[in-house]
Amino acid sequence: TQLLEQSPQFLSIQEGENLTVYCNSSSVFSSLQWYRQEPGEGPVLLVTVVTGGEVKKLKRLTFQFGDARKDSSLHITAAQPGDTGLYLCAGGGTGNNRKLIWGLGTSLAVNP
Amino acid sequence: KAGVTQTPRYLIKTRGQQVTLSCSPISGHRSVSWYQQTPGQGLQFLFEYFSETQRNKGNFPGRFSGRQFSNSRSEMNVSTLELGDSALYLCASSLSAGGSWGNTIYFGEGSWLTVV
Numbered sequence: 016t017q018l019l020e021q022s023p024q025f026l027s028i029q030e031g032e033n034l035t036v037y038c039n040s041s042s043v044f045s046s047l048q049w050y051r052q053e054p055g056e057g058p059v060l061l062v063t064v065v066t067g068g069e070v071k072k073l074k075r076l077t078f079q080f081g082d083a084r085k086d087s088s089l090h091i092t093a094a095q096p097g098d099t100g101l102y103l104c105a106g107g108g109t110g111n112n113r114k115l116i117w118g119l120g121t122s123l124a125v126n127p
Numbered sequence: 128k129a130g131v132t133q134t135p136r137y138l139i140k141t142r143g144q145q146v147t148l149s150c151s152p153i154s155g156h157r158s159v160s161w162y163q164q165t166p167g168q169g170l171q172f173l174f175e176y177f178s179e180t181q182r183n184k185g186n187f188p189g190r191f192s193g194r195q196f197s198n199s200r201s202e203m204n205v206s207t208l209e210l211g212d213s214a215l216y217l218c219a220s221s222l223s224a225g226g227s228w229g230n231t232i233y234f235g236e237g238s239w240l241t242v243v
Contacts, residue, residue, distance in 0.1 A: 055236065056236050056237075057131070057217050057219070057234030057235050057236050057237050058170070058217075058234050059234070060231055060232070060233075063231075103169075103170065105170075114172060114175075114183055115172070115232075117169055117170040117171075117172075118169065119168075119169035120169060120170075
């Protein structure tokens with residue numbers, strides 16, 4: 016069974032601080048997606064990484080896919096209150112297994 | 128273009144009742160997936176429909192069922208509700224089926240179900 020573990024589960028920081036959240040698995044994924052979910056809304060796709068070692072930047076957010084495509088990280092620089100939300104990672108299956116595998120998420124609170 | 132629309136947004140049901148939730152996908156999207164989200168279990172996949180056919184199914188009991196209509200709109204039904212069914216039910220639509228990287232899924236705002 017493929018599992019994705021996200022850490023930390025909860026994170027509360029002050030505005031302006033940097034942070035990194037992690038998404039780890041013992042399984043290989045064809046791709047890895049990061050979503051942010053704000054209270055009362057559905058998750059919104061932030062980025063998809065496909066190639067091992069790939070790094071993508073989205074303004075102050077930096078996403079990295081591990082070389083072996085088993086893990087990923089999300090780094091936020093100078094966090095702002097608008098970054099508050101639940102960050103979810105989802106791994107794309109390989110071969111005939113095309114279901115997304117979801118982590119439980121990291122709940123981030125950025126305090127002004 | 129309009130996003131994924133789910134109705135109702137909030138509902139309260141009693142144990143033993145049944146409930147039907149509705150989802151209208153983004154225009155042109157033929158795949159609709161349903162998820163259950165709870166604080167303890169996270170986002171759990173229920174099932175996926177594409178062109179009116181169920182393509183994938185998660186590990187939920189038979190009380191959970193769904194269907195998709197010819198216009199791609201989808202409904203999910205939960206019969207004999209239990210307290211543990213209280214959750215946010217999310218619908219997601221995409222152009223094609225499956226979780227491949229090129230197939231972006233778009234979520235609705237969800238239906239909050241409380242079973243008392």
